[in-house]
Amino acid sequence: MEASAESVAAPRLDPDAPLTVLGGIGPSTQRRLAAAGLRTVQDLIGWVPRRYRALRELDAPDEAAVGELVRLRGEVIACRSAWLPGRRSMVTVTFACAGGPGFDVPFFQQPWLKKAYAPGQQRRVEGTLQQKGRRFVVHGARVLPAGAVPTGEVQLRYAEVDGVSAARLQQWIALCLDRVDWTRLVLPPLPAGLAAYDGSAERLLRAMHRPADVAEHEHARRHFAVREAAELFATVERARRARARRAARPFPVDAALAARILARIPFALTDDQRTAVDGLWQRLAGPSAMGVLLQGDVGTGKTAVAIAAALAVLARGATVAFLAPTELLAEQHAAVVAGWLRGSDVRVVLCTASSRPAELDAAGPLLVFGTHALFGADLLLPRLGLVVVDEQHRFGVQQRMALVQKGDDPHVLVMTATPIPRTLALVLFGDLDAIALRQRPPGRRAVRAFQLATERWPRAVQSIARAVRRGGRVFVVCPAVGEDGEKGGVVRVHEALAPRFRCGLVHGRQKAAERQAVLTAFRDGTLDVLVGTTVLEVGVDVPDATLVVVVAAHRFGIATLHQLRGRTGRGRRRGIALLCGPRTERIAAVCATTDGFELAERDLAIRGSGELLGTAQSGFADLRALDPVDDLDLLLEVRRAVQACGAPR
Ligand code: ADP
Ligand code: MG
Numbered sequence: 001m002e003a004s005a006e007s008v009a010a011p012r013l014d015p016d017a018p019l020t021v022l023g024g025i026g027p028s029t030q031r032r033l034a035a036a037g038l039r040t041v042q043d044l045i046g047w048v049p050r051r052y053r054a055l056r057e058l059d060a061p062d063e064a065a066v067g068e069l070v071r072l073r074g075e076v077i078a079c080r081s082a083w084l085p086g087r088r089s090m091v092t093v094t095f096a097c098a099g100g101p102g103f104d105v106p107f108f109q110q111p112w113l114k115k116a117y118a119p120g121q122q123r124r125v126e127g128t129l130q131q132k133g134r135r136f137v138v139h140g141a142r143v144l145p146a147g148a149v150p151t152g153e154v155q156l157r158y159a160e161v162d163g164v165s166a167a168r169l170q171q172w173i174a175l176c177l178d179r180v181d182w183t184r185l186v187l188p189p190l191p192a193g194l195a196a197y198d199g200s201a202e203r204l205l206r207a208m209h210r211p212a213d214v215a216e217h218e219h220a221r222r223h224f225a226v227r228e229a230a231e232l233f234a235t236v237e238r239a240r241r242a243r244a245r246r247a248a249r250p251f252p253v254d255a256a257l258a259a260r261i262l263a264r265i266p267f268a269l270t271d272d273q274r275t276a277v278d279g280l281w282q283r284l285a286g287p288s289a290m291g292v293l294l295q296g297d298v299g300t301g302k303t304a305v306a307i308a309a310a311l312a313v314l315a316r317g318a319t320v321a322f323l324a325p326t327e328l329l330a331e332q333h334a335a336v337v338a339g340w341l342r343g344s345d346v347r348v349v350l351c352t353a354s355s356r357p358a359e360l361d362a363a364g365p366l367l368v369f370g371t372h373a374l375f376g377a378d379l380l381l382p383r384l385g386l387v388v389v390d391e392q393h394r395f396g397v398q399q400r401m402a403l404v405q406k407g408d409d410p411h412v413l414v415m416t417a418t419p420i421p422r423t424l425a426l427v428l429f430g431d432l433d434a435i436a437l438r439q440r441p442p443g444r445r446a447v448r449a450f451q452l453a454t455e456r457w458p459r460a461v462q463s464i465a466r467a468v469r470r471g472g473r474v475f476v477v478c479p480a481v482g483e484d485g486e487k488g489g490v491v492r493v494h495e496a497l498a499p500r501f502r503c504g505l506v507h508g509r510q511k512a513a514e515r516q517a518v519l520t521a522f523r524d525g526t527l528d529v530l531v532g533t534t535v536l537e538v539g540v541d542v543p544d545a546t547l548v549v550v551v552a553a554h555r556f557g558i559a560t561l562h563q564l565r566g567r568t569g570r571g572r573r574r575g576i577a578l579l580c581g582p583r584t585e586r587i588a589a590v591c592a593t594t595d596g597f598e599l600a601e602r603d604l605a606i607r608g609s610g611e612l613l614g615t616a617q618s619g620f621a622d623l624r625a626l627d628p629v630d631d632l633d634l635l636l637e638v639r640r641a642v643q644a645c646g647a648p649r
Contacts (some may be wrong), residue, residue, distance in 0.1 A: 012181035015042035022172050026429035029262060038163040042185060045176045045205050047169060048224055049156035054214045057153055061136035069155060071126045072103060072138065079117040084108075095125065103129075103136040124148070124583055126155050142486060149174050150214035159624065190226060191310035191643035197226045208625075220246050222634065224625035229638040232626075237642055240291075248289035248409045249385055253281040253312045258309055264340050272296075272439040273305050276465025279435050280309040280413065284386070290411035293429040296437030297596040298566025299444055302415045305386045305437070307337055309413055314346050314365035317387030321410075322369045325391045327352040328506070331516055332541060333390075334369040341367070352512065362391045364582040368629050389414045417440070417563065417596070421631045424604070426639060447565040449577035451553070451587050460549050460578050461500070468501060468528045472546030475567050477530045479555045493551055494531040506532040536559060546573050553579035553587055558603040561590045 018040060019033055038044050040214050055069040074095030084144060089111040096102040105125055107113050107548070113165040119125075124450040127141035145167050158166040158173075182202040185379055190198055207220035253261070258281070262269070269277065276294060285292035296302050310320040324330040347362075368381060372389070387410045414432060425434070440446075452460055465472050476497065478490040494505040499635045504518040504527040522530045533557070545568045553561060561579060569575025579587050589602045626634075630646050 002137040013041050013176065013179045014039065015180055015185045017041050019044060019172070022175055025274050031616045032161055038161065041176050041180055044169075044173055045157065045180060045209070047173060048205075048221075049158045051154045051157040051622050052214065052217055052221070055126060055153055055155040055544060057150075060097035061103050062100070063131065065129050066131050066329040070122055070128055070129045070138070071150060071155070072097060072129075073122070074120040074123050076119050077102070079114055079386070081111060081114045093125070101136060102621070103138055104132075105138045107141070109392055121146070121245070123149055140179045145171055147503055148209065151210050152216075154214050154217050156209070156212050156217075166221070177206060177305060178207055181506055187227075191230050191638075191641045192224055194230070194638065197223045202356045204457070221625050223628070225631055226638055228623055228626040229635050230642055232427050233430065233635075233639050233642040236427060236639075240433035244293045246289040246409045247287060248411055249316075249318065250285050250287060251312045251318070251411075252285040253315075257312070257315055261308055261315070262497040264311060264344070265308065266340060267304070267441070269304065269308075270301065270437075270439045271440055272437045273301055275326075276305045276435045277308040277438060279433075280305070281312055282435070284309065284312050284411055286439060289409055290386075291432045293425070293432040293434045294413060294415045294437065296370070296415075296417065297427075297432060297440075298417045299440055299569070300437040301337075301441050302390075302417065302437060303333065306413060306415060307340065307392070310367060310386060310388065310647070311346075313385040313411070314367060316385070317363070317365050318383045319366040319368065319381050320386045320388065321381055321384060322367065322388045323372050323390060324369065325372055327371055327508075327512060328515060328519070330369045330371055330391070330517070333511060335516070336541070337367065337369075350568075354609050359438045384410045386411045386413065391415065391417055408532065417566070423635055426632075426635055443572050445569060445574055447548075447569040448594060449561070449565050449578055449579055449587075449591045451583050451591055452578050452580045454552075454581055457580060459581055463547060463576075463578060464497070464501065464549060466527060470546070471544070472573065473525070473527075473542055473544045474501075474529045475521060475527060475545055475548040476551065477548065477552040477564055477566070478531065478533060480533065490531055490533050497531060499530055501529040502527050503529040503531060506530065507623065508533060534564075542567070543548075543568075544573075545575065547576050547578070549578045550580060552581050554584045555582040556586075558586045558589055558599055558606070561586070562596055562599055 013021060014295060018030070019038065020027075020030055021041070025033070033039070033044075035489065053069055055071055056065055057071045058065060059073070061070075072095070074097045076093060077096045078094040079091065081089060084090050089109055091107045091113045093105045093107070093113075094102060095105065103125075105127070123146065125138055125141050126142040126144065128139035130139050142155075148167075150173060156170075158169055161169065175244075185201045185205075187201045187204070204223050206218045207216045208224065211217035211220070212337050223457050243329070249280045269456060277319070278294060279512075280290070280294075283292060293307060294302055306322070311323065313320050322330075322333060324333055331350060334348055334350040341348060346365045346367050349368045350367060351368050353371070366382070398544040412432075414429065464476070476493060478493050480489045490505065490507050494503060497503045504522055506518050510518075518527070521527045525544070548564055548568045550556065550561065550564055556564070561577075565575065565577035567575075568577065577590075578588065581587065585606050586603075589599060589606070593599060
């Protein structure tokens with residue numbers, strides 16, 4: 001271990017000491033660190049790297065290592081800057097190595113670096129080794145600060161704190177590692193059953209920050225991953241137990257009521273739907289609040305299942321709130337379900353930002369369709385017995401707890417069509433019982449997608465014409481409203497298609513009534529083509545739709561594209577999706593498979609967990625050691641342990 005003479009002589013640091021004991025941390029930096037939860041020496045050494053990769057340490061570039069991640073030590077011999085076409089700047093630093101040939105390090109768009117490197121400086125450089133002619137070049141280089149203690153054959157990447165670079169954090173962490181009083185640093189114990197992952201704080205933290213190799217780091221990482229997972233599951237477990245304790249009004253369904261409910265649904269349920277409905281009825285009849293996640297790919301028929309559950313509650317005069325992610329979808333659900341319930345005494349009410357009913361508290365069964373946003377506002381529903389949350393995959397446990405606490409302890413049914421990777425589901429929905437729909441209703445097949453380069457738009461128009469000729473309906477989806485003339489905007493696309501087709505336009509800025517009229521015309525067949533924004537994304541249900549064309553498809557995420565293609569192929573005819581735009585990784589993934597679960601995993605892999613999980617409400621934002629993509633086994637193990645040990649805090 002490299003410990004300088006100074007660090008041996010200096011007094012050991014108390015793990016609880018404020019970070020100002022480290023030289024160079026003044027009040028403003030201290031505030032920034034505190035905002036990220038870093039207040040003490042112990043907090044700082046707990047700032048474990050988010051990512052790591054195996055790397056080779058070399059004395060000098062070596063042909064055999066080309067393409068690999070390497071760490072080289074060299075002396076700066078020159079630094080020059082140049083302009084590339086398109087006013088891109090490039091600074092190239094040339095290093096000499098004691099043990100062999102030197103190497104160049106290019107930096108793009110950071111002209112100020114020219115002043116940062118003076119001949120004679122010794123530096124360690126990490127990056128991917130490439131060969132250009134006879135020179136070696138290190139790409140994606142990270143130059144370690146002078147005096148930084150390098151890790152072993154591992155590259156570590158730290159998250160930065162707003163206003164404080166990862167490199168500075170790493171320097172302070174190194175200082176703390178050398179000086180902290182390890183005898184006073186004790187990690188709280190892991191939950192029972194996970195002792196195998198335990199270890200001394202000193203060994204684990206040194207292995208996190210200064211591992212000799214990947215194996216050593218990975219061993220320690222798993223310890224901290226288990227810690228993070230245990231915390232997540234403690235939250236989940238608390239939510240689950242809180243729900244189990246909550247008494248809710250029971251809504252039993254006897255044979256006669258079951259028959260009446262099923263008669264209201266205009267088709268025979270699939271076996272999967274029937275099983276799901278039975279599962280819901282059974283839970284609704286129980287003494288504690290139901291919490292169910294109903295998962296099923298687009299088009300598997302979740303709505304009917306939810307309505308069957310709702311009718312059990314409505315039959316006893318209670319209220320059901322059905323929350324959709326968009327107004328359009330709320331409107332559609334309300335219209336469709338009102339049809340199913342015609343002649344019954346259930347009042348079906350639409351309650352969105354643009355249409356609020358006058359009074360809700362009259363007696364009698366009430367079925368309210370609204371948007372998620374609405375529920376956030378102060379909507380007070382009388383006799384609320386069941387909340388159905390449709391198409392919601394970003395609601396974390398915490399948010400849901402808040403949502404439920406608003407009402408009079410209603411039962412809760414959450415539905416999601418965007419299958420989520422299992423690791424995510426475990427945490428986001430771990431407090432709920434999962435029910436899955438796998439079958440599709442008879443005659444429905446998965447919808448294949450094809451990519452079409454932007455300049456081949458005329459081909460897309462031909463396809464639209466062909467679909468219309470054969471009596472099908474066509475959705476055309478665009479990214480923006482674009483009334484300001486933005487390219488690809490829905491208004492422009494509508495203008496382009498309107499002369500040729502009976503063509504309607506919907507977007508979020510329309511009045512509900514106007515939108516509803518267009519949608520009805522489309523459903524009736526008065527219109528053949530419907531141009532819209534992603535208000536069409538979820539749930540819009542037109543059985544004759546056979547083609548969906550997505551304009552500028554590269555601007556949509558995988559989940560959205562998968563949802564969009566689910567708008568077609570709902571009738572007896574096969575549906576097709578044309579994705580116009582450059583062939584991105586995401587588009588390729590959607591074209592390659594129709595399996596929503598596989599796509600969800602691909603999505604997570606492509607985007608990295610950051611974007612998907614970065615939302616504060618997901619509960620994943622603070623993860624550093626746990627990898628929500630790869631650590632499924634670990635998660636399952638931790639969940640077992642947390643569930644087995646008594647009630648968490
Ligand atoms: P999602 O699971 O995507 O929400 P929906 O509930 O919108 O799916 O159902 C998709 C379509 O399938 C709707 O038109 C619905 O009426 C129809 N459907 C659902 N279940 C059945 C069934 N058992 N038999 C025939 N059609 C069904
Ligand atoms: Mg749906």
